[in-house]
Amino acid sequence: MSGFFVVFEGGDGVGKTTQIDRLAQAMRGDREVVVTREPGGTPLGQQLRQAIMHGDHVAPRAEALLYAADRAHHIATKVRPALERGAVVVQDRYIDSSIVYQGGARGLGEEVERISTWGTEGLLPDLTVLLDMEPGEGRLDRELDRVERETGEYKALIRQAFLDLARREPERYVVIDAAQSIDAVAGHVREAVNVALGAKGLPGVAGGNLAVEPWGTP
Ligand code: TMP
Numbered sequence: 001m002s003g004f005f006v007v008f009e010g011g012d013g014v015g016k017t018t019q020i021d022r023l024a025q026a027m028r029g030d031r032e033v034v035v036t037r038e039p040g041g042t043p044l045g046q047q048l049r050q051a052i053m054h055g056d057h058v059a060p061r062a063e064a065l066l067y068a069a070d071r072a073h074h075i076a077t078k079v080r081p082a083l084e085r086g087a088v089v090v091q092d093r094y095i096d097s098s099i100v101y102q103g104g105a106r107g108l109g110e111e112v113e114r115i116s117t118w119g120t121e122g123l124l125p126d127l128t129v130l131l132d133m134e135p136g137e138g139r140l141d142r143e144l145d146r147v148e149r150e151t152g153e154y155k156a157l158i159r160q161a162f163l164d165l166a167r168r169e170p171e172r173y174v175v176i177d178a179a180q181s182i183d184a185v186a187g188h189v190r191e192a193v194n195v196a197l198g199a200k201g202l203p204g205v206a207g208g209n210l211a212v213e214p215w216g217t218p
Contacts (some may be wrong), residue, residue, distance in 0.1 A: 003083030004202055005123070006193060007094040010131035011158045014178040015093055015185065019131065020085055022186040023193065024090050032081045037092035039070040042078055056090065064112050071095070072119030080123065094125060100161040100174050127196040130166050131178035135159060142177040 006023070008016045012098035012144040024185045040049035048070040052063055072092070082089050095116040135155035166173040174192035176185055 001080075002084040002086040004088045004197060004200060005015070005079065005083055005091070005125045006089070006117075006127045006196070007091045007096075007125040008129050008131060008180065009096050009100075009131070009162055011091060011135065011155055011162070014131040014133045015182065016131055017148070017184055017190055018182060019129070020090050020092055020183070023189055023205075026186075026190055027088055027090070027193075028049050032082070032085070032087035033189065034087050034089045034090065035091075036078060038074055038094060038097070039067055041070075041074045041091070043208050045070045055208065060102065060106045060108060062117065064098065064106070064108055067098050068112075068115045068119045073118055075120040075123055091125075094128070095120070095151065096162065099165060100158055104161045105158060124172065125201060126172075127164075127193060128173050129192060130162050130173055130175045131185070132159065132163065132175050133178040 008017055008020055024033050027033045032079060038045070039052060041048045046067050052058060052066050054071075058066065079089050079091070095113060098116050099113050102108050103110065135152055161174065166175045174188075176188045176192070178185055180188075190205050197204050
């Protein structure tokens, strides 16, 4: 496939949307850039997103299958065709979110990855950008109550699970400290994307000249 597939991952509120917008803007010009997300990147996916997030309680295995169904349809009808016509696809969340949230946090284990791999016929990103941030770092000046502590522990668990995935496949991941300024993060993202574009023999993005290790900071 002649296109380029970059995915952004990370906990909620780390700035994925802002950075996706910045990267897409920087890459637009003489190439087609498709910005998309999971769940909800297609009309069917929007219905599935609604069902998962805005309905009644969904049984954990059903929830995992709904994410996988959204993904299978999204990849088959939107992402693969875009990559086949040579476009850049910039995507908010992918299989790693299911591994972390359904497989890890919900305790459903390794089957979750297998279901998504089957659903997507094994499509992997050229690059996964993990925006990493210490949960709630320096934002509270009082003792946390039980719910807040549990929420903080949950976020720390999610963060660690993403970092573990990044360590497992350093050649496909870049980890970027998302607590930096928006401009600094955007610069690191561009630099990592340029390395990955170069590895595929594709032209780079202008404006990214900050040095970054291929696997990022921490
Ligand atoms: P977002 O669109 O704001 O990132 O919200 C998506 C939410 O869905 C987020 O809390 C993470 C969650 N999610 C999963 O639990 N599993 C998945 O496979 C995906 C793609 C998202």
